Amino acid sequence: DTGVSQDPRHKITKRGQNVTFRCDPISEHNRLYWYRQTLGQGPEFLTYFQNEAQLEKSRLLSDRFSAERPKGSFSTLEIQRTEQGDSAMYLCASSLVQGARTEAFFGQGTRLTVV
Amino acid sequence: AQTVTQSQPEMSVQEAETVTLSCTYDTSESNYYLFWYKQPPSRQMILVIRQEAYKQQNATENRFSVNFQKAAKSFSLKISDSQLGDTAMYFCAFMRGGGSNYKLTFGKGTLLTVNP
Numbered sequence: 001d002t003g004v005s006q007d008p009r010h011k012i013t014k015r016g017q018n019v020t021f022r023c024d025p026i027s028e029h030n031r032l033y034w035y036r037q038t039l040g041q042g043p044e045f046l047t048y049f050q051n052e053a054q055l056e057k058s059r060l061l062s063d064r065f066s067a068e069r070p071k072g073s074f075s076t077l078e079i080q081r082t083e084q085g086d087s088a089m090y091l092c093a094s095s096l097v098q099g100a101r102t103e104a105f106f107g108q109g110t111r112l113t114v115v
Numbered sequence: 116a117q118t119v120t121q122s123q124p125e126m127s128v129q130e131a132e133t134v135t136l137s138c139t140y141d142t143s144e145s146n147y148y149l150f151w152y153k154q155p156p157s158r159q160m161i162l163v164i165r166q167e168a169y170k171q172q173n174a175t176e177n178r179f180s181v182n183f184q185k186a187a188k189s190f191s192l193k194i195s196d197s198q199l200g201d202t203a204m205y206f207c208a209f210m211r212g213g214g215s216n217y218k219l220t221f222g223k224g225t226l227l228t229v230n231p
Contacts, residue, residue: 003159004159031217035219040223042119042222043160043206044221045219056218095217097217106152106159108157108158
C-alpha cells in the first residue's frame with residue numbers, strides 16, 4: 001500500500017495522559033500536514049512540514065501539542081496532558097509540491113477519545 | 116482569512132438520479148483553487164474534483180462536474196447518475212494559490228446518502 005498511513009486508527013485515553021500518533025506519508029512527498037476533525041465539522045489545519053522543517057502552526061495547536069518530522073520522513077503528533085476537548089479525528093495528509101497541480105492525499109486518520 | 120460554507124448538512128438522492136451540493140466561500144484572494152473531497156464512512160478522504168480560479172471553464176471528472184461562479188463566490192458539485200458508492204461526506208475546500216503553504220480550508224461538509 002503506497003498511500004498515507006496513520007497509526008493507531010483508534011486511541012482511547014484517560015484525561016491527563018500523553019498520547020502520540022504516527023503518520024507515514026507517501027514516500028516521495030515533501031509536504032506533510034496535520035488536520036483535526038471534530039464531530040460535525042470539516043477538518044481544520046493544525047500544522048505542516050516541508051521536509052523536516054515545521055513551517056506553520058495554527059493557533060489551534062496549543063502548547064500541549066507538538067509535532068515532529070525527523071529526517072523528513074514520518075511524522076509524530078504528541079498531545080500532552082490530554083483533555084476531553086482533544087477528542088477528535090486527527091488526519092494526516094501529504095503532497096508533492098508541483099505548483100498548480102499540488103494535491104493532498106489523506107490518511108484514514110486516528111480517532112482519539114479522551115475519557 | 117478564508118471561509119467556506121456548506122449550507123446543506125444532509126442530502127439524499129435516489130440511485131441513478133442527479134444531485135447538486137452547494138458551497139460558497141469568501142476570500143479577498145484573486146489566485147486560488149477550489150476542491151471537492153469525498154470521505155466515505157471509515158475511509159480516507161479522496162479528491163473528487165478541483166477548479167483553478169483563473170479558469171472560466173467548469174471542471175468535469177466523469178459523473179462529477181462543478182458550477183463555478185467566481186463573482187458570486189459559489190462552487191457547487193453536481194453528481195450525475197448517482198451510485199450507491201457515492202454515499203459519503205462531501206467537503207468543499209479552498210486553497211490559496213501563489214504562496215508556499217498549500218493548506219486547505221474546509222467547509223463543514225454535506226452528508227450525501229444515495230438510496231437504492
